[in-house]
Amino acid sequence: xxxxxxxxxxxxxxxxxxxxxxxxxxxxxxxxxxxxxxxxxxxxxxxx
Amino acid sequence: xxxxxxxxxxxxxxxxxxxxxxxxxxxxxxxxxxxxxxxxxxxxxxxxxxxxxxxxxxxxxxxxxxxxxxxxxxxxxxxxxxxxxxxxxxxxxxxxxxxxxxxxxxxxxxxxxxxxxxxxxxxxxxxxxxxxxxxxxxxxxxxxxxxxxxxxxxxxxxxxxxxxxxxxxxxxxxxxxxxxxxxxxxxxxxxxxxxx
Numbered sequence: 001x002x003x004x005x006x007x008x009x010x011x012x013x014x015x016x017x018x019x020x021x022x023x024x025x026x027x028x029x030x031x032x033x034x035x036x037x038x039x040x041x042x043x044x045x046x047x048x
Numbered sequence: 049x050x051x052x053x054x055x056x057x058x059x060x061x062x063x064x065x066x067x068x069x070x071x072x073x074x075x076x077x078x079x080x081x082x083x084x085x086x087x088x089x090x091x092x093x094x095x096x097x098x099x100x101x102x103x104x105x106x107x108x109x110x111x112x113x114x115x116x117x118x119x120x121x122x123x124x125x126x127x128x129x130x131x132x133x134x135x136x137x138x139x140x141x142x143x144x145x146x147x148x149x150x151x152x153x154x155x156x157x158x159x160x161x162x163x164x165x166x167x168x169x170x171x172x173x174x175x176x177x178x179x180x181x182x183x184x185x186x187x188x189x190x191x192x193x194x195x196x197x198x199x200x201x202x203x204x205x206x207x208x209x210x211x212x213x214x215x216x217x218x219x220x221x222x223x224x225x226x227x228x229x230x231x232x233x234x235x236x237x238x239x240x241x242x243x244x
Contacts, residue, residue, distance in 0.1 A: 042209035
């Protein structure tokens with residue numbers, strides 16, 4: 001248990017500001033392409 | 049989904065290239081990211097989240113799409129100096145042109161739609177009906193800027209099928225290039241976040 005906690009703390013220390021910034025950019029650009037693109041996908045086609 | 053593949057592919061290429069050259073990968077430096085969240089919100093609320101019982105009217109959905117795309121285009125223009133963004137902007141403009149001139153939705157022909165949906169489902173649809181979150185079924189002869197519509201199909205042997213437009217191709221290539229080129233040290237001097 002103690003080792004697991006230590007491992008968790010160690011791994012969170014490796015998540016720095018730059019990693020968070022990269023994740024934020026990825027999420028933002030994913031929304032950008034989803035918002036501006038308009039492909040019609042098979043399978044999940046919702047019919048109105 | 050097809051556009052997210054391009055994003056992930058660009059990211060993987062960028063990370064791989066950076067690792068191979070033993071240099072740091074940097075996230076693209078973008079300004080005014082909040083504009084994307086604000087711009088995507090109308091689509092999230094009126095296009096993606098509603099189920100069949102709470103669908104907004106076509107006019108409201110088309111208006112929200114237009115407002116959303118204008119805001120997203122504004123963001124892209126602010127960051128147009130970022131590598132790949134100019135290509136992405138071309139795609140956004142192409143999609144906006146064809147959607148705006150066809151009632152606010154992306155036109156798709158019955159023939160193209162027939163490759164994606166079952167025949168019995170397609171028979172229930174009429175020209176002008178919405179199909180998918182952003183598309184509208186239109187005959188090619190009734191479509192303005194038909195060459196910009198969702199008219200391209202992925203190869204039939206792929207398990208995932210989708211129809212996409214020329215604008216989507218530009219958007220996919222732009223976002224791919226944006227992430228893939230972020231590991232190029234010549235283009236990112238003193239810019240962006242460094243990821244080791």
